[in-house]
Amino acid sequence: MATMTAEPSGIPVREEHHPQPFIRKYIFSTDHKIIGIQFLFTTLFFLMIGGLLAVMLRFQLGFPGEAMPGGSILPETMAPGGIILPEFYISLVTMHGTFMVFFAIMPLLVGVYANYLIPIEIGTHDMAFPRLNMISFWLFLISGLMMLSSFWVVGGASRSGWTQYAPLSANPDASGVFTGQILWCLSIAVFGFSSLLGSINYITTIVNQRAQGMTWFRLPLVIWALFITAILGLLAVPVLTAAVIMLLFDQTIGTTFFLPGGGGQPLLWQHLFWFFGHPEVYILILPAMGFVSEIISNGSRKPIFGYKSMVFAIMAIAFLGFIVWGHHMFQSGMNPRLGMSFMVTTLIIAVPSAIKVFNWMATMWGGAIKFTTPMLFAVGFVMLFTIGGLSGIFMAANPVDIYIHDTYFIVAHIHYVLFGGSLFAIFGAIYFWFPKMFGRMINETAGKIHFALTFILFNLVFFPMHGLGMEGMMRRIYDTSRYTHLSDVQDTNTMISIAAFGLFASGLYFGVLFFWSLFKGKPAPDNPWEANTLEWTLPSPPKHGNWEQLPTVYHGPYEYSHPDMDRDWLLQNERPDIVSPAHEVTIRKGEA
Amino acid sequence: MDWSLPLNISTQGVQIDNLFWLIFWLTAVAFVLVEVGVLWFLWRYRAREGHRARYTHGHLGAEIVWTAVPALTMIFLGIYSGRIWAGIKSPDSFPKDALTINVTAKQFEWNVTYPGADHVLGNDDDFTIRNRFEIPAHQPVVVNLESEDVIHSFFIPELRVKQDAVPGKVIPIWFEATQAGDFQIACAELCGLGHYSMRASVVIHEPEDYERWYNEQTGAAQTAAAD
Numbered sequence: 001m002a003t004m005t006a007e008p009s010g011i012p013v014r015e016e017h018h019p020q021p022f023i024r025k026y027i028f029s030t031d032h033k034i035i036g037i038q039f040l041f042t043t044l045f046f047l048m049i050g051g052l053l054a055v056m057l058r059f060q061l062g063f064p065g066e067a068m069p070g071g072s073i074l075p076e077t078m079a080p081g082g083i084i085l086p087e088f089y090i091s092l093v094t095m096h097g098t099f100m101v102f103f104a105i106m107p108l109l110v111g112v113y114a115n116y117l118i119p120i121e122i123g124t125h126d127m128a129f130p131r132l133n134m135i136s137f138w139l140f141l142i143s144g145l146m147m148l149s150s151f152w153v154v155g156g157a158s159r160s161g162w163t164q165y166a167p168l169s170a171n172p173d174a175s176g177v178f179t180g181q182i183l184w185c186l187s188i189a190v191f192g193f194s195s196l197l198g199s200i201n202y203i204t205t206i207v208n209q210r211a212q213g214m215t216w217f218r219l220p221l222v223i224w225a226l227f228i229t230a231i232l233g234l235l236a237v238p239v240l241t242a243a244v245i246m247l248l249f250d251q252t253i254g255t256t257f258f259l260p261g262g263g264g265q266p267l268l269w270q271h272l273f274w275f276f277g278h279p280e281v282y283i284l285i286l287p288a289m290g291f292v293s294e295i296i297s298n299g300s301r302k303p304i305f306g307y308k309s310m311v312f313a314i315m316a317i318a319f320l321g322f323i324v325w326g327h328h329m330f331q332s333g334m335n336p337r338l339g340m341s342f343m344v345t346t347l348i349i350a351v352p353s354a355i356k357v358f359n360w361m362a363t364m365w366g367g368a369i370k371f372t373t374p375m376l377f378a379v380g381f382v383m384l385f386t387i388g389g390l391s392g393i394f395m396a397a398n399p400v401d402i403y404i405h406d407t408y409f410i411v412a413h414i415h416y417v418l419f420g421g422s423l424f425a426i427f428g429a430i431y432f433w434f435p436k437m438f439g440r441m442i443n444e445t446a447g448k449i450h451f452a453l454t455f456i457l458f459n460l461v462f463f464p465m466h467g468l469g470m471e472g473m474m475r476r477i478y479d480t481s482r483y484t485h486l487s488d489v490q491d492t493n494t495m496i497s498i499a500a501f502g503l504f505a506s507g508l509y510f511g512v513l514f515f516w517s518l519f520k521g522k523p524a525p526d527n528p529w530e531a532n533t534l535e536w537t538l539p540s541p542p543k544h545g546n547w548e549q550l551p552t553v554y555h556g557p558y559e560y561s562h563p564d565m566d567r568d569w570l571l572q573n574e575r576p577d578i579v580s581p582a583h584e585v586t587i588r589k590g591e592a
Numbered sequence: 593m594d595w596s597l598p599l600n601i602s603t604q605g606v607q608i609d610n611l612f613w614l615i616f617w618l619t620a621v622a623f624v625l626v627e628v629g630v631l632w633f634l635w636r637y638r639a640r641e642g643h644r645a646r647y648t649h650g651h652l653g654a655e656i657v658w659t660a661v662p663a664l665t666m667i668f669l670g671i672y673s674g675r676i677w678a679g680i681k682s683p684d685s686f687p688k689d690a691l692t693i694n695v696t697a698k699q700f701e702w703n704v705t706y707p708g709a710d711h712v713l714g715n716d717d718d719f720t721i722r723n724r725f726e727i728p729a730h731q732p733v734v735v736n737l738e739s740e741d742v743i744h745s746f747f748i749p750e751l752r753v754k755q756d757a758v759p760g761k762v763i764p765i766w767f768e769a770t771q772a773g774d775f776q777i778a779c780a781e782l783c784g785l786g787h788y789s790m791r792a793s794v795v796i797h798e799p800e801d802y803e804r805w806y807n808e809q810t811g812a813a814q815t816a817a818a819d
Contacts, residue, residue, distance in 0.1 A: 090787070160782070161782045167743070168783060168784060175784055267761075301645040302648075305649070307649060309655050331755055332758065336682050343677070344670050347669055351666060355659055359650075364634070368644060371638070386623065390622055391619070393615055393669070394615050397615055399604075399673055400608060403608055403754065406754070471598060472778075475780075476782045479789070482788060482789045483778055484775070489593050561644055
């Protein structure tokens, strides 16, 4: 076991690195990098589950009433003879949203990359609370498996939508689900504790353990994004945890927080849920914006344009994110005057988002752009997030929202933001940091094929949904043929479903590529992308404890194409006056 | 699917549709600007031999421009939308001479209650019809929306009307149809197993036809009460 002593700064450091037994090194690990990788494997599994649920629900929408190929292995209570039942369809919709939001996108952004990147980008040995970090992962895994298990209990998984609107969620007689509904609440409560432990850890580490010279305005933007995200998580997620415990009490011990029969208020659930839920939306996008900032600056070989305005935009989004939750409730029966104020804050939040998009474009302007796979995904993010941001303006304008609320317009919007936005950035991040994490490269051509397939199929699936929303097609309906106003949407739905199957297949292709590269990828150099941040000064993969001696930082993370330099990058721990062109060779030797 | 909004038959729908298309054109400009810009930069500034990226950290003037332009657009949009919203939703906007009807949602049906012969809701001669909503055109209608069990949402696409029905609350909405025809109420909020087929027919009559229908119904209701 490694011994712990304290440096003068009070930060514990591992002095020796005896080999650890397998179970301590890879299973119950306290190393932030291993925990990040544990999160990565777990969340990729949950991402696949979420995708599989989407494939099933798209089958019903594309081919209503037909037997799903291979569906006959499902039990009678879900799909007798492979034909999906309406109640199972609602479970699919509910669990697709739940898995993607809570167990795929959020932990992919935060669980994986906050853990992996914070210590090695700010220059420290590990997280402030390594054991809390380990507990956070194990609680997360338990909560995810609890949620998954609800498919196999009597009555099946929750059927109240991922937003769990009461009284449907609070009253088992209304939804027809008892055990699955309780499991939903318990799982999210455990998830809430996991997220809370993570947030405390990230905030403490960033505040206290930055390397010498790593001032706040020399932090990489991804660290800024993860820091603000952790604050959002700290303030918003406990509200959800409290709310699901109240919901659990309504379901089981007869309280009536959300049931009007006993004096409760159904709208209280919506206020609590969205008070969490809207900051959650930014938890799901800010780290993605951080990845994109790193990758676009690196791929353009140019300093990020407007670093400080990027930081202030993150702060503005986070602050405004707490006062826009009511825009989910324009048609809920809330006082219409509140609708006015929520519309104003919601429209204003478009401004910092626009600033970020323009800054990314200005970063590319005048650059020397390399078309690497991470860069393609980052540029894909900018193009698709823009569509998601602009479609958000339609629903922010509350008179228009009267018509498009709860239609496929909203479904299109959320997928442009969460898939075209967050997931594209996540793919970019996986390709970008894979060499550091595993010491191997992912084949560039294979990665570009993945990008092309995902980009084309994503647009084929989700762009036509705007049109379905304009037709007035409601969310979460099992069968469009029941409605006269939806008489001509079936062909579009069939086309979308076929494209969705292709999109899922491109995800499986990525899975194969990922695992193949783990074992067969070309060995990665320390700094394959010629990037500037501190993790690229470490070997690939870095050792437990990261640094023998902590680095000193001399400047910001985006000094690409510095005029005093021959090469077009400058690591944060290099001084340009020392690493001048004439001295470069000797300095490089010294580094090694 | 033809990328258009369906037929609109309400007075407030005109404003909603106009706002929709206004936002469409504003966002279309931003969309083209960003997407074409990104593609152009990708091509124009691709890495080439002997070409080095510009070393610049930003430009205050540019930041101010792309903060101010979206901000002003959003303020304009906020004021414009706010007026329309108030005209539809604020309590002052409700017409005085409206026909008032109660609609109560429950899993998975719409119960529509009309005033009886005395034209006043809330007494014994009211009559209730299941899954059938009949109203006159060219006259404002106020619907008091309630729910017996879970949240439903009262959605008539052609009238551009959508409002959640929340148990424990009575939520009034109003609209005015501009033409007669047959349509549907759809439930737009997930309400359980039968959500996908929770619909009711909507019959909008010319005023004189409505009068005839209403008199038949009240007559029938009185006869039924007498039995």
